[in-house]
Amino acid sequence: MADTPVVAAPPDPLERLERLTRLKSAIWKRGSAALPIASGPPAPQPNQDLKRGNLVTSGGALRAERVYALMGFFENRIHPTESEDELLALARLSMANDNDRIAERMVSMLPSTITQRACWYANEDVYDTHLWDILPQIQVAGVTENGALVLDGCRAAAIRWKDFPKVVFGTTDSLRRSILGFVACLSWPTLITGLVVFTTRTSRAGGIVLIVIGILLLISSPGLYAYSRSGRILSVQPWLIGVKGVIKKEDVEKYIYGGARGHHFPRMFFTPSGSQFSIAEQGTERGGSFKQYENAKFVESGPGAGQMYTLIDTYSSTMYYFRAERAPTVCIFTGREGGLGRFVLCSERCNISELHKESVLRMPTEISQKMVSCGWVALG
Known part of the structure; x- marks a missing residue:
């Protein structure tokens, strides 16, 4: 009887992504080889080699040499150029290997420090989430000359900062x-x-x-x-309301629902795991603890003065405290992880037509259904 050939199982995409991520961390820890830069003509203008498609073979150290060392483990490779830096090379490598979607996953991560340029890049996540744990809901369509990612398939919503609007709601x-x-x-x-x-x-x-x-x-x-009007809430008009500083839950209920009274109404909730200041209640029911208001208030009075904000989602009746350099005006749904959606809060840079990531919140995924689909968005 002839032996039946054994067919090897296809590699797990998430396992491969985990291996590539760990290889990237190892290469980044080794640092640059510190090779001397060869003397010669001045470096070409930014993106000049990229536009020409030339392969650089000079003996000097390349600015993105760690990315070029990493691309040896990818299926598809890119041409090295002297003009591009690591972030631009990593974005091009991710686009060439779109099955791994590394750049798309990094957009949904919140690093401890967000850089002013190429804010989409992240080495770690403050929510202790790995790169392969995130399921991206967007696609990188290109890279701008400034190193910003051009995102396609985004669902976005504006954040209202002017005042508390008149929210329409229905009760039992x-x-x-x-x-x-x-x-x-x-x-x-x-x-x-x-x-x-x-x-x-x-x-x-x-x-x-x-x-x-x-x-x-x-x-x-x-x-x-x-x-x-004090019955249990059945439906609420969706709004994203931003407040500079830390605001009490009772004040939010008063501004949104007025003087309605009742056992079930009005009621806002703190998020148990949606922001950096989230604290889960110790009990059988999943909910956010009231202690996060005290912690956020303490940070606001200390080093975080002027950088604390509150986001109120009327659709899920949830409050989020977060820190940001500038007040975000746009919320983008970019991915899912751990049973929640990843929503990137962005400020606008109108002079260069780009958005800048200020923070990332973990919010219920169904909120994205109330957002508006938009075209290409530059995140840089």
């Missing part, structure tokens, strides 16, 4: 709340009817009674109307 109905809400609307008709009856001398006693009832209803109508 009950017979008692419906009756009290209807009674609150009878204050002015009752008062006007009493004045008419009293002035026409039809029945002075009846007019006085109607006037007194109308005044009592008018005084109690704000509380009655608030109670009629």
Whole structure:
């Protein structure tokens, strides 16, 4: 009986990505070979070799030599050039090997320090997440001359900083709340009817009674109307609201939902694992601890003064405290990890038509369904 040939199983893409990531870390730790730069003509202009497609064979050390050493472990390789730096070379290498999607995964990571140039690059993640744990939802379509990534397939939403908008929301109905809400609307008709009856001398006693009832209803109508709207929240108009500094949960509830009262309403939640300041409650229910407000307030009064912000998501009724150099104005959905979505908060650089990553939050993935699909976005 002939032996059945053994077919090797295809390599696991995530296992290969993990191996490449560890190789990259090892090469980066070794540093540059510090080869002397050969004397000769001046270096070409930026991207000149890249546009020509020339292969550089000079004896000097290349600026992106560590990337060129790493590309030996990739299936597809790129031509080395003297003009490009490591970040541009790494972006080109990632585009050439789009199955690994290294650059796309780095966009969703939050390093301890975000560089001013090529902010998409990340060696580590403050959420202790590995590169291969992230499932990207975007695609790198190109690289600009400034080293920014051109992203395709983004879903984005604007962050409102002007004030708290009037948020439309729906609550559960009950017979008692419906009756009290209807009674609150009878204050002015009752008062006007009493004045008419009293002035026409039809029945002075009846007019006085109607006037007194109308005044009592008018005084109690704000509380009655608030109670009629105090059911459990069923749906909320989606908004992303930004606040400079650290704000209390009770203040957010007051600004968004007004004076509504009730056991289930209003209620905002702290995120258990969505930001750097998240603290999970120790209990059977998953939720954020109130201690994160105290921690964020402490950081705001110390070294983080002027760099603390609060993001309020009305769709999931969740608050996030985070730090940023500048106030982000755009939120981009870029990937998923650990059962949550990765949302990059970006500020705008209008002079060069680019976005700059300020922070990354872990928010419910369904929020992305309320965002708007947009075209190419430059993140640099």
